[in-house]
Amino acid sequence: MAAADAPTEAPVHEACYVYGVVAAATAVDDLSSSDGMGNGISLIADGSLAAVVESIDPDRPLGVRRDVLAHSAVLNDLAAQGPVLPMRFGSVLADETAVVTELLRPHRERFVTMLDEIAGMSQFTVRARYVLDAVLAEVVAQEPEVAELRRRTRDLPEDATHYDRIRLGELVAKAVDGKREVDGQRILEKLAPYAADHAVRDVSGMEELIQASFAVHEKRRQKFEAAAEDLAEEMEGRVRMSLVGPMALYDFIPEE
Amino acid sequence: MTVASSQRRGGGYLERPAPSGLADVIEVILDKGLVIDAYVRVSLVGIELITIDARIVIASVDTYLRFAEATNRLDLYEKGGKDLPEMAEGVMEGGAKGKTSGALTGAKEAIFGSGDDDDDEDEDEERERRPRKKAASSRPRRRERES
Numbered sequence: 001m002a003a004a005d006a007p008t009e010a011p012v013h014e015a016c017y018v019y020g021v022v023a024a025a026t027a028v029d030d031l032s033s034s035d036g037m038g039n040g041i042s043l044i045a046d047g048s049l050a051a052v053v054e055s056i057d058p059d060r061p062l063g064v065r066r067d068v069l070a071h072s073a074v075l076n077d078l079a080a081q082g083p084v085l086p087m088r089f090g091s092v093l094a095d096e097t098a099v100v101t102e103l104l105r106p107h108r109e110r111f112v113t114m115l116d117e118i119a120g121m122s123q124f125t126v127r128a129r130y131v132l133d134a135v136l137a138e139v140v141a142q143e144p145e146v147a148e149l150r151r152r153t154r155d156l157p158e159d160a161t162h163y164d165r166i167r168l169g170e171l172v173a174k175a176v177d178g179k180r181e182v183d184g185q186r187i188l189e190k191l192a193p194y195a196a197d198h199a200v201r202d203v204s205g206m207e208e209l210i211q212a213s214f215a216v217h218e219k220r221r222q223k224f225e226a227a228a229e230d231l232a233e234e235m236e237g238r239v240r241m242s243l244v245g246p247m248a249l250y251d252f253i254p255e256e
Numbered sequence: 257m258t259v260a261s262s263q264r265r266g267g268g269y270l271e272r273p274a275p276s277g278l279a280d281v282i283e284v285i286l287d288k289g290l291v292i293d294a295y296v297r298v299s300l301v302g303i304e305l306i307t308i309d310a311r312i313v314i315a316s317v318d319t320y321l322r323f324a325e326a327t328n329r330l331d332l333y334e335k336g337g338k339d340l341p342e343m344a345e346g347v348m349e350g351g352a353k354g355k356t357s358g359a360l361t362g363a364k365e366a367i368f369g370s371g372d373d374d375d376d377e378d379e380d381e382e383r384e385r386r387p388r389k390k391a392a393s394s395r396p397r398r399r400e401r402e403s
């Protein structure tokens with residue numbers, strides 16, 4: 001539904017939540033089935049661009065679980081139908097007029113270029129986590145000092161071995177960091193060839209190995225997914241891998 | 257529609273969760289996407305908090321002690337079989353895990369509410385924060401909540 005040319009005066013208690021920007025020509029036919037966060041999702045078109053919006057009550061704080069999920073679900077539905085530029089979660093404009101005058105028109109050229117660039121692409125995110133016990137066993141086997149400290153501390157009370165335990169933990173943490181480096185590199189080497197771009201995110205936590213997003217073109221999607229499956233099989237037993245996607249290209253929208 | 261339900265393809269070693277679980281979604285969309293400079297101000301709940309929480313685990317004495325604990329409770333059959341103290345420690349494993357992930361889970365629940373509609377979140381966190389072998393024992397609790 002394109003409400004484009006005659007933007008209506010929005011009542012004061014409503015504002016326009018913007019999910020993302022798409023090409024106006026893109027057939028966005030499936031919006032009604034997307035579960036949004038307000039009163040119904042619609043398109044506001046201006047020239048070759050269109051914003052995907054929903055009227056919301058600006059007094060209601062955004063950010064509850066349902067809103068976050070809705071933002072993601074709507075964008076992923078859009079991404080399945082064609083290129084979409086996701087807006088950051090929580091982007092709200094005063095009304096439909098503002099969507100045209102403050103978002104679409106001022107950035108037209110940039111948006112059109114970006115939409116061209118991402119045509120056919122979607123994002124996949126790989127998350128790999130260690131099976132901690134398996135990796136710790138490797139460390140004990142590979143590092144004599146770890147094995148020795150472990151022998152010395154594990155049957156004694158914690159109080160009596162506090163500093164040895166810290167030393168043990170430090171050595172283990174460093175060893176796991178080393179493994180993270182090697183295994184993370186392996187994962188990137190195996191998957192990056194099938195992606196146009198990739199981005200690695202900071203991870204924290206003992207079990208985390210790597211989290212990386214890949215911009216994958218439709219034509220290479222099968223190969224990419226097969227490579228990920230191969231990797232998961234190769235690392236089975238010591239690493240658990242999950243692959244989420246296809247999604248909108250959240251991680252590949254350049255900052256201005 | 258992209259939203260494929262959790263399924264296994266090919267060899268089945270790779271987990272393919274639908275991108276609809278809260279934890280996955282938060283990680284994917286937070287701080288991502290186009291920013292324009294003409295927003296209406298609406299209050300955003302909790303977003304800052306989650307961002308900080310996600311990076312809460314830092315290298316510290318605490319972390320080292322947790323690594324040490326995890327290493328010490330490994331069952332490596334070195335001396336021809338496991339000894340009793342080790343088995344006892346194994347039982348405590350669940351408790352320690354709970355403690356380390358408690359802050360994160362707690363904050364999320366405070367922000368998003370825990371009694372909310374569907375069960376994505378629960379499944380997601382179950383999958384994420386517990387070692388596989390714990391999954392079976394945690395299931396009854398989930399069923400209780402669903403019924």
